[in-house]
Amino acid sequence: MQKYSFVYDIKTKVYFGAEQMIHLGEEVANYGNKVLFLYDGDYIKKNGIYDLVIDASRKYNFEIVEFTSIKPNPRHTDVQAGVDLCKKEHCNVILAVGGGSTIDSAKVISSCALLDAPVWDVVIGKVPTQGSLPLLTISTISATGSEMNTGGVISNLDTKDKQSLRRPSQRPRVTFLNPEYTFTVPKYQTACGTVDILCHAIETYFSDDEPMMLTDTFLEGLIRTVVHYGPIAYKDPQNEEARANLMWSAPWAINDFLRYDKRKTWSMHPFEHELSAFFDITHGLGLAILMPRYLRHVIDEKSLPRFRNLGIYAFDLDRNLEDQEIAEKVIKKIENLCYETFGLESHLSNLGITEEHFEEIAEKLATDHGFYTAGYRKMSKDELIELFNECL
Ligand code: NZQ
Ligand code: ZN
Secondary structure (H helix, E strand, C coil), X not given: CCCCCCCCCCCCEEEECHHHHHHHHHHHHHHCCEEEEEECCCHHHHCCHHHHHHHHHHHXXXXXXXXXXXXXXXXXXXXXXXXXXXXXXXXXXXXXXXXHHHHHHHHHHHHHCCCCCCHHHHHCCCCCCCCCCCEEEEECCXXXXXXXXXXXXXXXXXXXXXXXXXXXXHCCCEEEECHHHHCCCCHHHHHHHHHHHHHHHHHHHCCCCCCXXXXXXXXXXXXHHXXXXXXXXXXXXXXXXXXXXXXXXXXXXCCCCCCCCCCCCCCHHHHHHHHHHHHCCCHHHHHHHHHHHHHHHCCCCCCXXXXXXXXXXXXXXXXXXXXXXXXXXHHHHXXXXXXXXXXXXXXXXXXXXXXXXXXXXXXXXXXXXCCCCCCCCCCCHHHHHHHHHHHC
């Protein structure tokens, strides 16, 4: 395959900052006149977003149909209810206000509303999509980057599956990012969101594709930003500088720009999605437990130069140290961030998880993805089970 061949096509128009919210009404009205309005919690009634949407609908003459049934790790059954409502009410545009769970659900609704098929059949690729309704978002938490990318991740609790439906047509047309809306994000979610952004960047950084200095250095800067501002936002939730930096880092970590033509699939995310599917744990928490252990597994001759640059440019480590020492210190810093600064749980067993399903999960990863890891090197099934056991 030809090296360095890719298409840059990231169309989401972003309005950043409190004063940009005045554009909400005109932007929604550009795309339709009957809006499926998804939101996920009472906090949007306290921080003014709800009133803003209602006022905009009066001023710009669009009708609103509210849908509020989405929970974290969104279930396909709730998404199906959203599709049914969208069709019944003949909505022609979707506005999602919330975190990744709400925006992901809105994306899948935007595709399934144009089809006569059960949501899950579409998510698993049994039924092809035929475009999507236009989607606009107001992101309220810095984490998944769903506000600027093409994927919607949905869980099926019956089959214990968590799958992503990615379609270019699902990429939000317009996204509003107002850091002030994230002042109310609880500490636990701030921590999990920060770990998620960090992990998106690290998955891309530790990829075995052709190197690209521009995006590698961008990633180092992004990681530096996230590990600097995550703890500040955690301690001081209303720190605007920290919230703004996290809010702008989140979509760039995963909006496809940094992946340019990288073809290797991620590793920690498929592993974590299986853990969430089986045990319904918070995505960022699962990553916090997996990431340091996974990184220890991929230290080798090939990855050491990457650890070296990451240590020096993102974690301020001394360039005179040996590569191996830098790699260990990078991992230690990630552990300290997750477990000490953020106080996140560091062991799956403390979440009531046992080794019972690890064999099944490892088998499923092979079946669903045809690989055990595609980052720096492949992992055997035994090594993957060993990794899960280390997380206990
Ligand atoms: O329960 P409520 O009150 O609604 O509180 C929400 C929610 O419980 C709260 N929250 C969000 N903004 C808030 C706020 N509380 C107060 N003030 C605010 N401003 O945060 C809680 C978690 O929300 P959720 O949407 O579940 O979190 P997140 O954004 O981390 O999304 C996680 C989901 O996204 C998927 C994950 O797997 C998981 O299902 N992912 C989606 C990706 C994508 N689309 O590209 C990639 C990711 O890697 C990830 O897999
Ligand atoms: Zn993630």
